[in-house]
Amino acid sequence: MALSLPDQTTTSQPAFPSESNESEPNNEQRKTNNEELAAHVLAGLTRQPRALSSMYFYDAVGSELFQQIMALPEYYPTRTEFGLLTRHRAAMAAALTSADGQPLHLLELGAGDGLKTKILLRELLAAGTDFTYAPVDISPTAVEGLAESLRTELPTLRVQPLVAEYTAALAGLRGQPGRKAVLFLGSNIGNFPPEARQQFLAALAAQLGPDDRLLFGFDLRKDPRQIRAAYDDAQGVTAAFNLNLLTRLNRELQADFDLAAWEHFADYDPLTGAMRSFLVSRRAQQVRIGALGRSFDFAAWEAIHTENSYKFTLPQIEQLAAAAGLRVLTAFQDEQQWFADVMLAPVP
Numbered sequence: 420m421a422l423s424l425p426d427q428t429t430t431s432q433p434a435f436p437s438e439s440n441e442s443e444p445n446n447e448q449r450k451t452n453n454e455e456l457a458a459h460v461l462a463g464l465t466r467q468p469r470a471l472s473s474m475y476f477y478d479a480v481g482s483e484l485f486q487q488i489m490a491l492p493e494y495y496p497t498r499t500e501f502g503l504l505t506r507h508r509a510a511m512a513a514a515l516t517s518a519d520g521q522p523l524h525l526l527e528l529g530a531g532d533g534l535k536t537k538i539l540l541r542e543l544l545a546a547g548t549d550f551t552y553a554p555v556d557i558s559p560t561a562v563e564g565l566a567e568s569l570r571t572e573l574p575t576l577r578v579q580p581l582v583a584e585y586t587a588a589l590a591g592l593r594g595q596p597g598r599k600a601v602l603f604l605g606s607n608i609g610n611f612p613p614e615a616r617q618q619f620l621a622a623l624a625a626q627l628g629p630d631d632r633l634l635f636g637f638d639l640r641k642d643p644r645q646i647r648a649a650y651d652d653a654q655g656v657t658a659a660f661n662l663n664l665l666t667r668l669n670r671e672l673q674a675d676f677d678l679a680a681w682e683h684f685a686d687y688d689p690l691t692g693a694m695r696s697f698l699v700s701r702r703a704q705q706v707r708i709g710a711l712g713r714s715f716d717f718a719a720w721e722a723i724h725t726e727n728s729y730k731f732t733l734p735q736i737e738q739l740a741a742a743a744g745l746r747v748l749t750a751f752q753d754e755q756q757w758f759a760d761v762m763l764a765p766v767p
C-alpha cells in the first residue's frame with residue numbers, strides 16, 4: 420500500500436512537552452498539525468480503497484468518547500486487561516525492574532487516560548523503584564488529563580509527559596540511561612496492519628539494549644460475535660467515535676461532511692483476525708474540503724476504512740516477537756484467554 424495505513428502513519432507529529440506552560444498548542448503548532456492532517460486526508464481520499472488513520476480519532480471529543488467506550492458493557496478489552504494488571508502487578512513490576520537497581524525509564528506509547536497503568540505505577544512506587552514515567556500520546560487532552568491526575572493521585576512520581584506520534588517518541592529512547600521499559604497497552608499494536616506492525620516492532624527493538632523490557636497488551640482471538648459487538652455497541656458510542664472524525668475534518672480542514680449521510684460499520688474477519696471499522700456513505704455525494712481547495716465524490720455505499728484492531732493468537736505473538744529479535748518472557752492471560760499482557764525482552 421502506498422500509505423502505511425489504514426491505521427498508523429509513520430509521519431512524526433511535532434512533540435511538545437506538556438510540562439511547559441503551553442497547555443494548548445500555539446498557532447504555529449496548530450498550523451503544522453493541520454498541514455499534516457490535510458496531507459494525510461489528501462493521500463487517504465485519493466487512494467483506493469479510501470482510508471484515514473485511526474490516529475486522528477483522538478481530538479478532545481474523541482479522547483472523551485474513547486473513555487466512554489472503555490466503560491461499555493460490550494468493550495471487554497479494558498476490563499480484562501485491568502484485571503490482568505491487578506492480578507499480576509507484582510510479577511509485572513518485578514520483571515520491569517532491573518535486579519541491580521539501575522534507574523528505570525518507563526515509556527508508555529499511546530497512554531490515553533492511564534487508568535490501567537496507574538496500577539503498575541503504584542506497585543513500582545510501593546516497591547521503592549527509582550523510575551521516571553514518560554507517557555506519550557498524540558492527543559494533547561489525553562496527555563494533559565493524565566499528567567494532571569498523576570500530580571494529584573501520585574504526587575511523588577517523576578513524570579515526563581509528551582504529546583507525540585509513536586515513532587517520534589522512540590527517537591530519544593536509546594540515549595536514556597539505565598534500564599528502559601516500554602508499555603504498549605490496550606492492544607494498540609492491533610491498530611497496525613501486519614507489515615507496518617512488524618516494521619514498527621523492529622524499529623522499537625532497535626532502540627533497546629539487552630537488559631531492556633517491553634510489556635505489550637494483545638487482544639486475543641475469540642468468539643467473532645463478541646469481538647464485533649465490542650466495536651459496534653448498542654448505545655452507539657463507537658459509532659459516534661468513528662463519525663467524530665468527520666466532525667474534526669469539518670472543523671479543522673473546513674470540510675462540509677453531512678454527518679447524517681454517513682454511518683459507522685464494523686466487521687470482523689475470523690480468518691485474518693482483522694476487526695475493521697468503516698465510515699460508509701449512505702448516498703452518492705460530493706464533499707468539499709476547503710483546506711485542500713477541492714471536492715471529493717463518493718458513490719452510494721462507498722466506504723472509508725478508518726480503523727484496524729487486529730486480534731492475535733499466542734503463536735502469532737511469538738512469531739512477531741522473534742522476527743523483531745525479541746523473545747516472550749511471560750504471557751499473562753486471563754482465565755477466559757481473552758487478552759494477554761506479554762513481557763518481552765531482546766534476544767541476547
Ligand SMILES: C[S@@+](CC[C@H](N)C(=O)[O-])C[C@H]1O[C@@H](n2cnc3c(N)ncnc32)[C@H](O)[C@@H]1O
Pocket residue numbers: 427428473474477482485528529530531532533534535555556557558561583584585586603604605606607
Ligand atoms: C485505544 S486508546 C488506548 C489507550 C491506552 N493505551 C489504554 O490501554 O487504555 C489509543 C491511544 O493511543 C493514542 N494514539 C493512537 N495512535 C497514536 C499514534 N500514532 N501516536 C501516538 N499516540 C497514538 C490515542 O490518542 C489514544 O489515547
